[in-house]
Amino acid sequence: MRPLNPTESYPCPVCRSGKIEPLPLMEDTFSCQFCQHLFSADVKQQLITMMDSEIPLSWYWNGKRWSNPQRKGLEFGxxxxxxxxxxxxxxxxxxxxxxxxxxxxxxxxxxxxxxxxxxxxxxxxxxxxxxxxxxxxxxxxxxxxxxxxxxxx
Ligand SMILES: [Zn+2]
CATH class of the missing domain: 1.10.287 (Helix Hairpins)
Structure with a gap:
C-alpha cells in the first residue's frame, strides 16, 4: 500500500501495459509512454483523470491498483x-x-x-x-x- 504520489510512476489504467510517468514541466500531470494519454492527478483525493478523452474517465488509487472512484475501498474479492x-x-x-x-x-x-x-x-x-x-x-x-x-x- 502506497499513496498516490505525483513524483512516482504508476501502471497505466488505459493500456495496462505501459507506465504513467510524471511530466517534467507540468505539475500533477502524468503521461503514458506507451499509449500517450495524459492524466491529471488529484493527490488529495487520490484520483487521476484522463485529460484527452471525450468521456470523463477517472481512477481512484487504492494503494495497489486503480479502481472506480465510485467504489472507493471496495476490493474485487x-x-x-x-x-x-x-x-x-x-x-x-x-x-x-x-x-x-x-x-x-x-x-x-x-x-x-x-x-x-x-x-x-x-x-x-x-x-x-x-x-x-x-x-x-x-x-x-x-x-x-x-x-x-x-x-x-
Ligand atoms: Zn497507457
Missing amino acids: WEYAIAGLLFISLPTMIVGTGAYLFPPIPGTPLAWLPTAWTILTLITHSVILLWLIIEFYQFPVVMYLRAMMRRDV
Whole structure:
C-alpha cells in the first residue's frame, strides 16, 4: 500500500501495459509512454483523470491498483468471483435443466429452441458480467484494444 504520489510512476489504467510517468514541466500531470494519454492527478483525493478523452474517465488509487472512484475501498474479492460464476451458471442451469426434464419431441419445428435458449442465457449473462467488470475497473476496452494494436505495428 502506497499513496498516490505525483513524483512516482504508476501502471497505466488505459493500456495496462505501459507506465504513467510524471511530466517534467507540468505539475500533477502524468503521461503514458506507451499509449500517450495524459492524466491529471488529484493527490488529495487520490484520483487521476484522463485529460484527452471525450468521456470523463477517472481512477481512484487504492494503494495497489486503480479502481472506480465510485467504489472507493471496495476490493474485487473471491466472493465476487463466486457471485459472478453463480450469476452465469445458475440461470443457464435452470434453463438447461428445464430443457432436459421436458425435452421437446425430436423433429418438431421448435425442437432446437431449448438448446438455443440455454446458450443464449449463457451468452447474455456472460456479457452482463463482463460489462460489470469493465465498469468496476473503469476499463476502457476500445482504448485498450487501440493501444494493443499499436504495439503490434
Ligand atoms: Zn497507457
